[in-house]
Structure formats: structure tokens, C-alpha cells
Amino acid sequence: MSWMDFLVIALLIVSTAFFIVGTIGLLRFPDVYSRLHALTKADNLGLGILILALALNSASGLVSIRLMLTWVLVLVATATTSHLIARAARESGVEPWVKP
Amino acid sequence: MPEGVFVGFAIVIFITMLLGFIRVERGPTAADRMLAAQLFGTTGVALMLLLAEAFQVPALRDVALVLALLAAVTGIAFVKRANQIQGSETPGGTVS
Numbered sequence: 001m002s003w004m005d006f007l008v009i010a011l012l013i014v015s016t017a018f019f020i021v022g023t024i025g026l027l028r029f030p031d032v033y034s035r036l037h038a039l040t041k042a043d044n045l046g047l048g049i050l051i052l053a054l055a056l057n058s059a060s061g062l063v064s065i066r067l068m069l070t071w072v073l074v075l076v077a078t079a080t081t082s083h084l085i086a087r088a089a090r091e092s093g094v095e096p097w098v099k100p
Numbered sequence: 101m102p103e104g105v106f107v108g109f110a111i112v113i114f115i116t117m118l119l120g121f122i123r124v125e126r127g128p129t130a131a132d133r134m135l136a137a138q139l140f141g142t143t144g145v146a147l148m149l150l151l152a153e154a155f156q157v158p159a160l161r162d163v164a165l166v167l168a169l170l171a172a173v174t175g176i177a178f179v180k181r182a183n184q185i186q187g188s189e190t191p192g193g194t195v196s
């Protein structure tokens with residue numbers, strides 16, 4: 001195990017933590033907007049860190065570039081979709097949660 | 101790097117994906133259920149990339165790309181459809 005392997009494992013642990021936090025946010029937050037906020041941000045950051053770990057681990061530079069491009073695609077797609085879902089929820093009259 | 105490392109992380113991420121079904125079941129609005137589909141998109145991509153690395157199957161990276169695209173398409177189709185139908189379960193509905 002080289003120091004690079006330890007770095008990869010550390011990054012994988014951090015990214016898994018972000019995925020867990022994203023799911024907890026999806027389950028625990030009170031309304032659709034805050035759930036959207038928890039889910040999209042935490043999960044996309046987790047995916048980014050995971051892709052960084054896999055890119056460091058992979059021997060080929062082409063594979064690393066391809067993984068980065070996958071992340072860019074996911075970021076663009078998720079950002080667009082989450083804005084659309086939030087707007088659809090707003091237009092159909094979901095009120096944002098306020099602290100009672 | 102032993103492949104078991106990647107499989108272990110893949111299992112943990114798969115569990116967080118399965119927990120998303122709780123939100124599908126609870127709702128309360130259709131938009132909430134759609135969020136679970138977004139969760140499956142992101143975690144599915146992560147899962148596929150981990151498994152591609154663990155078992156040295158490069159084709160799974162293409163599967164990850166397709167999953168990322170399909171998650172966006174399902175979200176956009178949901179929004180289009182939700183605007184057309186204002187039936188018993190609109191994306192709004194009631195917030196409990």
C-alpha cells in the first residue's frame with residue numbers, strides 16, 4: 001500500500017460520508033425544497049470526490065479525463081433537473097416550510 | 101489496490117440508495133418521490149463507476165453515463181407531465 005492508496009481510501013471514505021448525509025437529508029428534512037437542497041448538493045459533491053479518488057487510482061490518463069467529464073455531465077443534468085423540479089413544486093403551490 | 105475495497109464502498113453506497121425508497125413510500129407530494137429518482141441517478145452513477153473499477157469492466161462507465169442522462173430525462177419528463185395534469189396528485193398536493 002503506497003501513500004497514494006491511502007489517499008484514495010481517505011477520499012472514498014469522505015465521499016461515502018457525503019452520500020450518507022445526502023440520504024439522511026432526503027429522509028429527515030421537512031419540505032421538498034430543503035430535501036432538494038440536501039440531496040443535490042451533498043450527493044454531487046460526494047460523486048465529485050469519488051470520481052477524484054477513482055481518477056487518482058486509475059493508471060490511464062484517458063480514463064481519468066473521462067471520469068471528470070462524467071462528473072461534469074452529472075452536474076449539468078442535476079442542476080437543470082433540480083431547478084425544474086423546484087419550479088414545478090412552487091408553481092403547483094407547495095409552500096416553503098417555516099419554523100413553527 | 102485490493103478490489104474488495106471498492107466493493108465495500110459500493111455496498112455502503114447501495115444501502116444509501118435503497119434508503120431512498122423510504123421517501124418514495126412516504127411522499128407526501130409527487131415532487132418528493134421524484135427526488136428519490138434523482139437520488140437513484142446520482143448514486144447509480146457512483147455505484148457503476150466503483151464496480152467498473154472493482155471488477156475491471158470498462159463498459160460500466162458507459163452505463164454510468166447513460167444513467168446520468170436518463171436521470172435528467174426522467175426529471176424533465178416529470179415536470180412536463182406535471183404541468184399538463186392537475187389531477188389528484190399534482191407535484192404540489194398537500195404538505196403534511
